[in-house]
Amino acid sequence: MRNLILAFPLVLIASAASAQGSFQSCLSGLRSDAAAKGVSTATFDRAMAGVEPDMKVIEAMNNQPEFKTPIWDYLGTLVDDEKVAEGRNMLRQHASTLAAAEQRFGVDRHTIAAVWGVESDFGKARGKMPLVQALSTGACLAPRRNAFFKGELIATLQIIQRGDVRAERLFGSWAGAFGHTQFIPSTYLRLAVDGDGDGRRDLVDSIPDALHSTANFMDKAGWVTGASWGYEVRVPSGYSGPTGRNPKQPVSSWAARGIVKFDGSALSGSGNAGLLMPAGREGPAFLVFKNYDAAYSYNGADSYALAISLLSDRLRGRPGVQGEWPTDDLPLSREQRRELQRLLIARGFDVGEPDGAVGALTRAAIKQIEAKIGMNQTGRPGEKVLRALKSGRV
Incomplete structure (x- = not known):
């Protein structure tokens, strides 16, 4: 989770040399700011000893997948059959x-498990950046977002001082999200709870603490017990009415516009709903209710909220997206991405381990394949590139 980490403008920074000087000067000011929030100088000095800026934080800030990845690609790896199988195993x-x-x-177990799966792949992908280093980098070298990062850094120091999570265990994302369900530090201070009864709130090494804390987050975000997040619908051809998570309208108003459930049956559900069309008028559509908003509040992106919602449905045994995405190059599942990487390695490309995670090396290799088969060089892992590799055409 990134907990309301929204799309930020591109961050401007100075040269590496001046950045280093600015960083050290900034740390001195942060020491006073932290002291004003009750962080002892001893805690601050121990936590910040030897900390250097990490410019990967700035790069990551400008490349958030929730806002730059096509929705079908985003869902392709987060709500695939492999994730569903893993989730059902976790449920057991x-x-x-x-x-x-x-x-x-009052939050159902399928939704809690879905958050866990999307956020950290059930604990397997919790982030590798030391929180203190990542957050101090943002606080000192990202001027447009320094208030956010400074607040999260001080919250991290407060967590360390309280002793709920050991400092050496605080690794996570560039924005400070950590633990099984990726709370940012300020959210941890507000909403983390003890789930295993040991008197501590440890989202890193206690799965009960992480899952109970996630349920508490959703509850505080307005989760309605027993209600649905929404469902897929059919929209009449040529529809030109309102779309979006908000403003919401009565279900009857959507029915009056000719909208029905995907199977053709009448709309259902109490309360107001919004009509979500995440890929535009030609793609799948969903009627979303208040519980969708609770999932949205976890990260502030429709792609993310839809991943949580659809994965929770798949864990219940319901179908995934049934409508067709408006693309002629469908996304790859994680297993297909691993297959693509193995085929690239067999052709001499260095893409690292074939783990299904598409990084810079894999994208560079894909661009070369795209060029050979006459595609625009995007580096995107899609079916066309995979088919070309499997067929032996390249």
Whole structure:
């Protein structure tokens, strides 16, 4: 989770040399700011000892996948069959913990598990950046977002001082999200809870704490127990009415516009709903209710909220997206991405481990394949490139 980490403007920074000088000067000011928030100088000095800026934070800030990746690609890896199988295994393995969180906060276990799966692949991808380093880099070298990063850095120091999570265990994303369900530090301070009864709130090494805290987040975000997040619908050809998560309208108003469930049956659900068309008028459409908004508040992106919602449905045994995405080059699942990487390696490309994570090396290799088959060089892992590799044409 990035908890309301929205799309930021491009961040302007100075040269590397001046950035280093600015960073050290900034740390001196942060020491006073942290002290004003109750962080002892001893805690600050221990945590910041030897910390250097990490410019990968600035790069990552300008390349958030929720806002730059086509929705079908984003969902292709987060709500594939492999993720569903893993999620169902987690539902069985942690049944008692999920049942307790569900009873305590009223948020169903499938949604809690879906957040866990999307946020960290059930704990396998929790981020590798030391929080203090990432957040101090943002606080000192990202002037347009320094208030956000400074606040999260001080919150991190408060967590360290309280002793709930050991400093050496605080690794996460460029924006400070950490643990199984990726709370940013300020959200941790507000909403993390003890789920295993040991008196601590440890989202890193305690799965019960992480899952109960996620349920608490959703509850505080307005989750309605027993209600649906929404469902896929059919929109009449040539529809020109309103779209978007907000403003919401009564279900009857959408029905009056000729909208029906995807299977053709009448719309259902209480309360107002919004009509979401994340790929435009030619793609799948969804009627979304208040519980969708709770998922949206976890990260502030429709692609993210839809991933949570659709994965929770798949974990319940419901179908995924049934409408067709407006693309002639469908996305790849994680297993297909691993297959693509293995084929690239067989052709002599260095893409690292074939793990399904598409980084700079894989994208560079894909661009070469795209050039050979007459495609625009985007570096995107799609079916066309995979088919070309499998056919032996390249």
